[in-house]
Amino acid sequence: MPLIDARNITYAPDGVPVLTDVDLRSDGRRIGVVGRNGSGKTSLARVLAGLIVPDGGEVRIAGAAVARDRKAALSAVGILFQNPDHQIIFPTVEEEIAFGLGQMGLSGPEAREKVMAVLDRFGKAHWAEAAIHRLSQGQRQLVCLMSVLAMRPRVILLDEPFAGLDIPTSMHLFRVLDDVDATLVQITHDPAMVAGYDHVLWLDAGKVAAQGAPQAVLPVFEARMTELGAGDDLSDLAG
Template sequence: MGVTLDIENVSLTLDGRAILRGVTLRGDEARIGIVGRNGSGKSTLARVIAGLQSVDTGRVRIGGIDVARDRRGAIRTVGILFQNPDHQIIFPTVDEEIAFGLRQLGQSKTEAAEGVRAILARFGKAHWAGAAIHPLSQGQKQLVCLMSILAMRPALIVLDEPLSGLDIPTRMQLMRYLDRAEAQLIHISHDPELLAGYDRALWITDGQIAEDGVPDRVLPAFTAEMQRLGGMDDIADLAG
């Protein structure tokens, strides 16, 4: 089991649109999958869990830490891996990118440098030391983001569609890295196949939890509904 994730009655409206509607979730499973259509609110929920998005009502606690109110505690407890690494990476070299998070934890330059060397060695990427990030492939950039998170040793990692847009071999390689992660994972995706075998699955629709339970029940129900919608002639219903 991982740390306890406690989401209590979270609601959020942005630009006059209700994005999340009274979402409540409590769990400590090691692998939790959250599935939903584009526009269902799942990516916003990912940011809320990571403490990056404030809410109108409710609160999120991870291991007892209120991620919205205790930013230092949140940084130590939860990391997030976004869909596009270019939206996450802020430094020009691999070393600087990984060291940034360690410095946020209060480590000295010397301590952070040692942490960088350790995580690169752990992933067999010692030759990336000092390397520029811009020539790396999308999958390699995503790996830099993952190493940056794992170097901080968070208890929980939120995955917000980080495998979208990657080719099959790269996706498989990153999944192996993620499967070996000691942290609890909350994996958000529109692809139910990526969440098969998880401990728990939730289906988000219109900012609410439609189904919550074992993946063998929740994921087929989601797939059946998506196939039903896909078989309709009115494309207006597919705008979400």
């Protein structure tokens, strides 16, 4: 079984198709998911993370059925959202990082030890008692990343988490991720972000338009996006 094993994923909230028969099976270390806004990329990321239960199909990450076994899912897969405020729920940095560790069954002292270890790794031990609302967006996104890394998941899903950050902050966080010993799944509309990846999946209107090596998928994707952009019908650009 591959590390990421998602088969026949269908998701139609209130009867509206969002994902239809999506397959993603890969052992690649760097995986890209591309598509236009509204193509189902974020929904797929949430399904892969076990945050959404699909109407059909199943996702297994590192063998864990992420929708049914939430405790196993915590050590199998983590996710970074575009907006850190959609992820953060506690007032201080230490509490936020410790939450997932507690969900994994660690005691208070065990969780604190791991919290301090990840803070030390980033040179941020002085952040432990810091109020999160006083941090910048980039700093809050780093807290989210540290929270995920503390749980040491096998797969990290990146749902365009750096879209709202300035270039230096984005570059720093990407360098951090480059050194992470985990499989990364990058959700993006920008093909340049995933050009050097191992595997790319192109979603179009909730269906797999193509997937495989980036050199095979991305030129076709870019040609289609260019074709749409050159058209005069704005209804074609509303996705």
